């Protein structure tokens with residue numbers, strides 16, 4: 001049987017790297033897109049040992065003709081659209097860019113698939129942020145969206161485009177509603193990476209305090225390699241359903257902070273809460289039910305949030321720690 005071909009946008013990001021590795025292990029031909037106007041770091045792909053086996057192609061995702069050409073030339077069985085502006089905090093600073101980047105490429109892909117490649121299966125990276133201040137927890141596939149950030153609004157718009165094309169044209173197009181997921185490849189401006197990096201620096205004596213935003217909120221944290229496995233399972237399913245992918249429990253960020261401090265032998269006094277890092281609007285608590293994914297996708301998830309933090313602490317190399325730090329990314333702060 002012919003090997004499958006998959007296109008991954010955002011292949012240089014955390015999820016893109018792990019997904020590329022997973023699909024290569026499954027003998028896929030993997031094509032990753034790079035924006036010709038960005039200087040994307042290939043460091044993550046190197047760390048997962050996937051760089052030499054993926055086929056990287058320039059593609060401006062804002063251009064319908066670029067997206068069409070990409071599909072015509074490669075005849076993909078599956079497209080995983082992961083590229084995007086992925087930071088909630090940054091979305092308050094750059095709402096227009098966030099809206100445009102997180103929606104227009106989705107429509108380009110859906111419309112290109114509709115017109116030239118109807119058998120291609122499409123995955124879109126939705127987010128738990130779409131639920132916003134939900135009335136009841138855990139949220140499920142039936143919970144209404146009440147977005148409270150430009151990021152979440154952009155994801156709701158893209159999510160609705162996916163279901164609109166699925167329902168209108170019968171495409172196999174789905175959204176994975178993923179909750180926070182972390183790994184050593186998480187970008188340096190996100191909470192877990194900032195916490196571990198700064199704790200390490202304080203322990204080494206090169207920094208005085210750990211600067212954090214609101215640590216009283218609660219989130220549902222998971223481990224990225226397990227979550228990209230769920231993305232793949234969603235595109236192998238008989239029916240194009242949207243799924244929540246989450247651990248099923250929330251933890252106060254404060255508890256993760258205390259865990260990391262204890263691992264580095266640091267006192268709580270080295271935490272500096274900086275109101276500058278607070279968001280204009282915040283979700284106090286968020287966790288989901290992964291029952292539908294467990295039943296339908298045979299997907300299982302077992303790690304606790306502190307175990308995920310231990311993976312970051314024990315990693316030989318974290319994205320953005322030390323020599324692999326990327327100045328452009330490191331200049332962004334305040335993301336969970």
Ligand code: NAP
Nearest residue numbers: 010012013014015035040082083084086125127178180181
């Ligand atoms: P990430 O590490 O921030 O990666 C984002 C990817 O998008 C990178 O490859 C980045 O390229 C690319 N990108 C950024 N701007 C672009 C542009 N203008 N044109 C083309 N590509 C561009 O994000 P992630 O954690 O892997 O998340 C993947 C997707 O899942 C995102 O859409 C995110 O919003 C969504 N999501 C993530 C989580 C989570 O907890 N991680 C939860 C829910 C949903 P560069 O390498 O050049 O920066």
